[in-house]
Amino acid sequence: MAGDMTTKDGRPFDRAQLESLMKRRLFYTPSFDIYGGVSGLYDYGPPGCALTNNIVDIWRKHFVLKENMLEVDCTMLTPYEVLKTSGHVDKFADWMCKDPKTGEIFRADHLVEEVLESRLKGDKEARGEKVEEKEEDPKKKKKKVKNIAAVKLEDAVVQEYEEILAKIDNYNGEELGLLMKKYDIKNPATNGELLPPVAFNLMFQTSIGPSSNLPGYLRPETAQGQFLNFAKLLEFNQQSMPFASASIGKSFRNEISPRAGLLRVREFLMAEIEHFVDPEGGKKHPFFEEVKDVELELLNRDVQLAGKTHVETTKIGKAVKTGLVDNETLGYFLARIQLFLLRIGADPKKIRFRQHMANEMAHYAADCWDAELLTSYGWIECVGCADRSAYDLSVHMKKTGAPLMVREPRKEPLKIEEWQVDIDKKKFGPKFKKDGKTVEAAIESLTQDLREKLSLDLEKEGKIVVDVPSVGSGKVEVPKELIAIEKRTRVENVREYTPNVIEPSFGIGRLVYALCEHSYWARAEDEARGVLSFPPTVAPTKVLIVPLSSHGDFKPFVRTLSNALQDIGISSRVDDSGASIGKRYARNDELGTPLGITIDFQSVKDNTFTLRDRDSTKQVRSSLDKICKAISSLVNGTEQWSDVAARLPAFEGQDVD
Template identity: 70%
Template sequence: MATTKTGAPLDRGTLDTLLRRRLFYTPSFEMYGGVSGLYDYGPPGCALQQSIVDTWRKHFVLEEDMLEVDCTMLTPHEVLKTSGHVDKFADWMCKDPKSGEIFRADHLVEEVLEARLKGDKEARGEKVAVEEEDADKKKRKKKVKDIQVVKLTDEVRKEYEETLAKIDNYDGAELGELIIKHKITNPATGGALEPPVAFNLMFQTSIGPSSNLPGYLRPETAQGQFLTFNKLLEFNNLRMPFASASIGKSFRNEISPRSGLLRVREFLMAEIEHFVDPAEKKHPRFVEVADSVSLKFLPRNVQEQGQTTIVEKTIGEAVREGMVDNETLGYFLARIQLFLKEIGIDQNKVRFRQHMPNEMAHYATDCWDAELLTSYGWIECVGCADRSAYDLTVHSKKTGQSLIVREALEVPKVWEQWDIVVDKKWLGPRFKKDAKKVEEAIEKVPQEEREKMAATLKEGGKITVKVDGLGEVELDKVTVEKNQHTQNVREYTPNVIEPSFGIGRIFYSLIEHIYWTRPGSELRDVLSFPPRIAPTKILIVPLSSNKDFAPLVTALSHKIRRAGVSNRVDNSSTSIGKRYSRNDELGTPFGITIDFQTVKDGTVTLRERDGMKQIRASQEQVIEVVKGILEDNGTWEEALEKYGEFQGQELDE
C-alpha cells in the first residue's frame, strides 16, 4: 500500500489534482485533447526539476570532477544502427485486431495478474488498498472479467506471484505463452489478442530538406559521449580513468504511455559514462563508501526463483562477495543511494534490483536499477550498467577510427612468440576479395598451433588454416618463426560504467515520498521538500494591506534575492494562515511575516513549514538562518535554540 510521509494511505487522485492545480505539471496540448505521454512543467515544476538537476550536477559532476558535454538530440541512422538501437531497442506489443487497441505485452500481463491477485484477497476477506487510478486504466476496466472478486487456488496464486517476480525476464514468445495460458484478453472488450511483436521505440525523422539523411531523436544521451571519447581523453590530458556527463532530453515512442510522469515520450535524462581500464576496475574512493553505505538489493538469483526477498548489506560486502561485479560499479551504486537521500527520497522506499538475462540491454554485461516505491509499485528511476567495451568497439569497427587508450609502461614488457609472416604479394593475387578473410584467420591461430606449423615447415611439410566460407586453405608463401617482442606502450579499449538517471521519474517519486496532509479542522496538503530542493525557498507575507508594509516588502524581497535565495510575495487579502497553507502545497520551507513591529524596528518573523514554529529576528539574521540551512551550515533546531520560539503573533492557522 502506498503511503504518505506520515504513513497515512496515499490518495493518488488527490495528489494529482494538487499537482495540476498548483501547476507543477499539466498535459501538453490539452486544449486540443492532449497527447498521451506528453506533459508541460509549470513554474514550480520547472524550479523543482532545476533544483534536482543542480543537486545532481554538484553531487556527481563537480564532486567527481567529470567532464560535462551537451550533445545533439538529432542522431543519424548509421550511428544508432551501429550501436544496435535500430535492431534491438524495442518493447513487445500485442494488438486487439477487432478494436485496433494496442498494449505493451509485459504491462498487460502484469496488470491482469495483479488485478486477479487483488480480487483473490478481497474474496478471502483480506484488506486491500484502494488507490486512485489514472484515466487510461479506468477506460480499460469497462469489462470486469479480469478483476472480479474470485478466489484462486494456492497453486495458481503462487504461480501468479512467481510470474510477476520474473516479469522483466520474459521475451516476446514467452509473453505470448503467458497470455494464452492465463487467458488474458483486452480488459475493455474481452477481445482476443494477436501474438506480441517487437516495436522499436525510437522516433524516426529526416535530417535536411532532401530527406536523404535518415535519423532519429536520440533514445539516450550516451552515444554522443562515446563518439567524442578521443577528444575528451585528450582534453583530460590522456589520463584514465575519467568520466563524462550529459544532461538533456531523450525520446522514446512508448507503446501505451500511462502512469503520469513515470512513462512519457519526451523526458530529461542525466547520464554518466565512466571510462575505466578493463583490467583495473577498482575505484580510488571506494573505501569512502565500502563500509558506511548499506543498500537493499534484489539480486538476479532471487528473482529467478520467483521471489522478491530483499538482501541488505554494505556495498563493500556486496563487492567482496561478487554480487556486485567490481568496485567502480559498486561505488556508483552507493553514490546513487546518497544522491537520492540528499534530495529527500524516503530511504525505506529504495531498492537496487539486478537485471535478469532477458531484460538486459544489448550493450550491458551487468545492470542494477535503483527502484523507488510509489503508488504505481516499484519504479525504475536510475539504471547503473556495465556496458563493457561494447560501444567504443562497434563504433571503432564501423568507422575505422581508433577509440583506444595508449599508456606508456614503466617497465617494458618482453616476451617471445611464434609469428606467421605472409608474403602479401602472394596473398592478394591468390585469394583476391577473400585475402582479408584469410589474413584474419591466420592472425587467430594460437601459439601452440603456430609452433607445430614451424616444425611441419622445417620437415618440408605443408600447413593449412581453416577459413570461414573457404574451408581448409593451404599456405604456400609463409614462414613461421620465433621472435622476441618488446612492448613499451599498452593499448586497450576502455570499459564503461554508466549511471543513467530519469529526472522526471525521480521528480514524481520524490513528490509522493514527501507528500502528507496536516491534520486539523480542515485537512491541508503539504509537500515537505528539503529546503535546498524546494521550488521557492521563502514566502514573504505582509500582515495586512497597510500601505506602510509595501516598501518594506519590496526592499526585503530584493535583499533576499541579492543573497541568492529565491522568494515570492503573497500580498493577497486572505488571512496569513491561508496564505501559508497555499504555499505549504508548493513546498515552500520558510515564510517571513512583515508586521507593525517590522515598521518600528525592522525585525520580522520566520516560520518553518513542517512544524509551523516561528522565530523573530532582524532581517539580516533571518536571511543568515535560511542561507545556513540551504548550505548545510545550520539547522532549524539550532535557530530555535538561538532565538527562541516566537509566539506573540496569531497567524490564524
C-alpha cells in the same frame, strides 16, 4: 503492488489528491491540452520547472563537481549508422500485443502484470482482507484493467502469480505469450483475444536534410554522443585514466501505451554518466573506502528468479567483497546514488536496488542494478547503474576505425613470446591474384594456437591449409615459399586497451514525481489541502513573504526583504492577497515552500521579522540579517530547522494558522 503506500504522517496515500494538486498548481500539465492532448507528453509549469532545475543543480554538484567529470552536450538527432552500430536499431524494443478487432495496443509485460495483480486483489477481497483502491487518470479509463470480481484463488495459484510478478521483467516475448495463453489474459475492456507479442522498436525515426536521404532517429539516450567523443575527451583530460563524462538532456522513446503520468513518457530529461575505467585490476575505485559502509537495500537476481522480492540490507563494501556487486566502481556509484537520493529528499524506507535478471539485461550490459523508488504505482526504476563493459567503444571503433582506446607507457617493458607470420608479398599477390587480400587477412587473424600448429605443418609438409570461407572451396593451401611462421620475442613499451564503462543513468522526470509522492501529506485539520515537504535545497520557491495586511507601512519592507533574498540567491514569492495569513501559508504549503517571513506591525517598529517552518508551523523572530543567514543555511543544507530554532528566539505571539 503499492496498496500499502502511506504519506509522511502515516495516513493512507491518495494519489488522485496529489495529482490533482500537481495539475492545479501547474507542476505539470498535459501537452497540447486544448487540442485534446497527446498521450505520454507533458509540459512543466513554473513550480515543476524550478523543482526539476533544483534537482539537476544538486545532481551536478553531487556528481559532476565532486568527481571532476567532463560535461558535454551532444545533439539529439542521431544518424541511423550510429544506432545501428550500437545495437539500438535491432535490439532497443519492448513486447507489444494487439487486439485485431479493436486495434488497441498493449505492452505485454505490463498487461500481464496488471491482470495478475488485479486477480490477487480480488482474492484478497474474497478472503476479507482490506485492499486499497488505486486511482487512475480518468482520461485513460479505457486502458485500465477492470476490477476483477472478488474470487478466492487456490493457494498454489496465488503463489504462482506472486512468483511471476517477482520476475516479470525477465520474460521474453515468447514467454509472455505463453503466460497470456496459460492464464487466459485478454483485452481487459472487451475480453477479446489478443495476438501474440511482437517486438516494437522504441525509437522515433526521422530524416536529416531536405532530401531526406540521411535516415536518423531522435536519441533514446545521451550515452552515444559521449562514447563517440571519447578520444577527444581523453585528450582534453591529458590522457589520464580513469575519468568520467556527463551529459544532461532530452531523450525520446516511443512508448507503446504510456500511462502513469510522469513515470512513463515519450520525451524526458536524462542525466547520464559514463565512467571510463581500466578493465585490468578488478575495476577498482580510488574513493571506494569513503562509501564502503553505506547500507543499501539489495534485491538480487537469484531472489527474483526464486519468485521472491525480499531485500537484504547490506553494506556496499560487503556486497562487493562477496561478488554480489561485480566491482568497486559499480559499487561506488550505487552508494553515491543512494546518498544523492537521500539528499534530494527521497524517503529512505522507499528506496531499494534491484539487480537485472538475464533476459532484461540491456544488450550491452555485463551487470546492472536499478535504484527503485516505491510509489503508488509500485516500485519504479528511477536510476539505472550498468557495467557496459567495453561494448560501445569496441563496436564504434570496429565500424569506423577511430582509435577509441587508451595508449599509455608501461612502467616496465613487457616481453611477449608469440608466433609471428611473415608473408612474401611479392610472390603472394601473383599466386592468389584478386583473393590475395582476403587470404592474407585470414592468415593475420589466426590465433596463437593455430599458428603454432600450422608452423609444424609447414615444417613437416611444406605447406599449410587455411580456412577462407569466401574463396573457392573454403580451404586455401599456402606453400612454404610464400610464408614463414616463427616464434619470436616482442618487447612492448606501450599498452593499448579499450576502457570499460560504468554508467549511472538518471530519469529526472521520474525522480520529480517520486519525490512529490514521498513528500506529500496533509494536516489533520485540513485534509483537503496537501503539503509537499520538499527539502529547502530542492523546493521550487524557498521563501514566502507575507505582509500582515495591505497596510502601506508594510510595502517598503516587502521590497527590502525581496532584495535581500535576491542578493543571496534565494527565490521568494510575495503573497499580499486579502486572504488570511493561515490560508496564504496553506496555499504555499501545497507548492512545497519551506519557509515564510511575516511582516507585521512589530516589524515596522524594530525591523524584526518572524520566520516560519512549513512542516512544524513553528516560528522564530529576529533581525533581517539573522533571518537571511538562517534561510541561507537551511537552503544550502548546512542546518536543519531544529538548529535555527535552538539559536533564534521562538515567536508565539501570533497564530498565523
